[in-house]
Amino acid sequence: MKLISTLLFFLLLISLTYSSATPTRSGKRDRVHEPCKRLVFYFHDIIYNGHNSKNATSAIVGTPAWGNRTILANQNHFGDLVVFDDPITLDNNLHSRPIGRAQGFYIYDKKEIFTAWLGFSFVFNSTQHKGSINFAGADPLMNKTRDISVIGGTGDFFMTRGVATLSTDSFEGEVYFRLRAEINLYECW
Amino acid sequence: MKLISTLLFFLLLISLTYSSATPTRSGKRDRVHEPCKRLVFYFHDIIYNGHNSKNATSAIVGTPAWGNRTILANQNHFGDLVVFDDPITLDNNLHSRPIGRAQGFYIYDKKEIFTAWLGFSFVFNSTQHKGSINFAGADPLMNKTRDISVIGGTGDFFMTRGVATLSTDSFEGEVYFRLRAEINLYECW
Amino acid sequence: MKLISTLLFFLLLISLTYSSATPTRSGKRDRVHEPCKRLVFYFHDIIYNGHNSKNATSAIVGTPAWGNRTILANQNHFGDLVVFDDPITLDNNLHSRPIGRAQGFYIYDKKEIFTAWLGFSFVFNSTQHKGSINFAGADPLMNKTRDISVIGGTGDFFMTRGVATLSTDSFEGEVYFRLRAEINLYECW
Numbered sequence: 256m257k258l259i260s261t262l263l264f265f266l267l268l269i270s271l272t273y274s275s276a277t278p279t280r281s282g283k284r285d286r287v288h289e290p291c292k293r294l295v296f297y298f299h300d301i302i303y304n305g306h307n308s309k310n311a312t313s314a315i316v317g318t319p320a321w322g323n324r325t326i327l328a329n330q331n332h333f334g335d336l337v338v339f340d341d342p343i344t345l346d347n348n349l350h351s352r353p354i355g356r357a358q359g360f361y362i363y364d365k366k367e368i369f370t371a372w373l374g375f376s377f378v379f380n381s382t383q384h385k386g387s388i389n390f391a392g393a394d395p396l397m398n399k400t401r402d403i404s405v406i407g408g409t410g411d412f413f414m415t416r417g418v419a420t421l422s423t424d425s426f427e428g429e430v431y432f433r434l435r436a437e438i439n440l441y442e443c444w
Numbered sequence: 445m446k447l448i449s450t451l452l453f454f455l456l457l458i459s460l461t462y463s464s465a466t467p468t469r470s471g472k473r474d475r476v477h478e479p480c481k482r483l484v485f486y487f488h489d490i491i492y493n494g495h496n497s498k499n500a501t502s503a504i505v506g507t508p509a510w511g512n513r514t515i516l517a518n519q520n521h522f523g524d525l526v527v528f529d530d531p532i533t534l535d536n537n538l539h540s541r542p543i544g545r546a547q548g549f550y551i552y553d554k555k556e557i558f559t560a561w562l563g564f565s566f567v568f569n570s571t572q573h574k575g576s577i578n579f580a581g582a583d584p585l586m587n588k589t590r591d592i593s594v595i596g597g598t599g600d601f602f603m604t605r606g607v608a609t610l611s612t613d614s615f616e617g618e619v620y621f622r623l624r625a626e627i628n629l630y631e632c633w
Numbered sequence: 634m635k636l637i638s639t640l641l642f643f644l645l646l647i648s649l650t651y652s653s654a655t656p657t658r659s660g661k662r663d664r665v666h667e668p669c670k671r672l673v674f675y676f677h678d679i680i681y682n683g684h685n686s687k688n689a690t691s692a693i694v695g696t697p698a699w700g701n702r703t704i705l706a707n708q709n710h711f712g713d714l715v716v717f718d719d720p721i722t723l724d725n726n727l728h729s730r731p732i733g734r735a736q737g738f739y740i741y742d743k744k745e746i747f748t749a750w751l752g753f754s755f756v757f758n759s760t761q762h763k764g765s766i767n768f769a770g771a772d773p774l775m776n777k778t779r780d781i782s783v784i785g786g787t788g789d790f791f792m793t794r795g796v797a798t799l800s801t802d803s804f805e806g807e808v809y810f811r812l813r814a815e816i817n818l819y820e821c822w
């Protein structure tokens with residue numbers, strides 16, 4: 256009986272120690288996986304076109320041989336590398352108070368259709384959120400929704416991982432577009 | 445006795461809940477770690493050189509001051525940024541039916557030898573695979589094999605992590621090369 | 634009694650199997666999370682300016698329309714894409730024996746202040762360390778310290794994750810700067 260109690264105590268200790276030392280991890284997705292955190296933001300990209308230096312939040316900094324840096328290249332902008340520093344808002348209004356900045360780059364990477372590769376961060380320094388969320392992944396932007404990876408985070412988002420679902424909420428010509436990002440985090444520390 | 449049973453039940457519950465809520469994680473590598481999933485693909489890169497716009501799958505979009513965008517720069521292409529949209533095949537034949545696209549960029553980043561930094565995705569939309577696998581890491585391409593990180597995934601590859609071992613399967617001059625990617629995933633959800 | 638022993642044995646087996654198959658994960662940060670590994674390195678960046686091709690370890694390879702590739706652009710270098718291959722040292726002396734190379738890129742991404750987005754690797758091949766550590770994240774470089782994500786690793790750093798805290802240890806004009814990187818790994822396999 257003593258032995259059993261000792262064993263039980265030992266097992267209990269293992270279980271408790273282990274669970275307290277481990278970040279929250281959720282189960283299977285699509286009704287199976289539940290996120291440990293869910294966030295929705297909008298961000299707003301205004302590309303520099305030679306005439307809008309005041310309002311522009313992004314600029315073309317690399318192009319293929321047939322392109323230039325004030326007009327997005329033909330062949331679906333294939334090869335255009337764009338650097339951005341876009342305001343993040345809680346609703347879909349460009350003029351709402353920004354609660355952070357989306358900073359990084361995208362590269363258009365297909366000749367036949369619009370699609371891009373994204374590497375960027377959401378950088379927060381507000382009362383709501385402090386820290387950053389880092390993203391990477393393919394953005395086939397003609398799809399209604401597309402998933403990219405949350406590859407890490409810092410501050411409030413320390414060590415997080417997850418998936419962000421992007422959708423194009425609006426676009427105006429080749430200058431302004433607004434993305435909705437639904438961020439589902441499945442690892443929260 | 446009642447207490448023991450209750451404790452046992454409690455412990456069993458913790459164990460089962462915990463294991464079901466946690467993705468598969470394998471043990472130590474090199475005979476110690478076993479991947480939860482292993483995949484082998486080939487992808488094919490044809491760089492735009494000013495004369496092959498029909499067949500080219502990639503293009504130089506950034507160069508150092510001493511370079512241009514139709515010929516890879518000297519000093520081991522240091523500074524050349526290449527955007528690509530390469531077909532992925534199951535065997536090493538360029539003309540096999542592609543089962544997805546490798547999309548992203550690489551930057552040659554050393555003056556003394558060929559080496560590059562990679563950020564890209566495998567994007568699948570076939571009967572075999574749906575979703576994407578995201579990669580990042582250093583590619584010292586003169587080495588027979590080199591390891592980069594699988595930093596995330598979506599769809600069939602939701603939240604995955606692992607290591608991809610690249611090897612140069614073939615190259616022809618400075619225009620065509622074919623990479624073999626052996627992907628070992630150690631976190632499967 | 635037999636049943637209890639069997640159950641206990643079963644539970645013990647689950648616990649032991651599980652803990653041996655799982656990488657070390659530390660608890661909460663800021664006195665709560667303890668890293669499983671901590672490393673401190675310095676790396677040294679000398680930007681090509683048209684006159685220093687021998688010593689330069691990095692070069693501008695993309696710029697906005699108003700920039701060029703031998704002088705960092707105005708508006709806080711917004712849009713400048715820099716590729717680097719910097720020596721890594723254990724102390725803050727540029728001339729110490731390098732124990733690896735920091736390879737990858739940064740993009741200045743804000744018009745109003747210096748800030749950049751980083752994607753790079755530490756590549757080691759020395760007696761101390763073999764393998765690579767991969768990083769991504771926002772670098773608001775006017776802050777005394779800033780955190781980026783360790784998104785993966787290979788070799789000695791197989792599958793690792795963590796946070797690296799960068800600080801500018803020194804800078805000289807617009808040509809040389811030295812970063813201190815304190816790497817805290819929270820997932821060690």
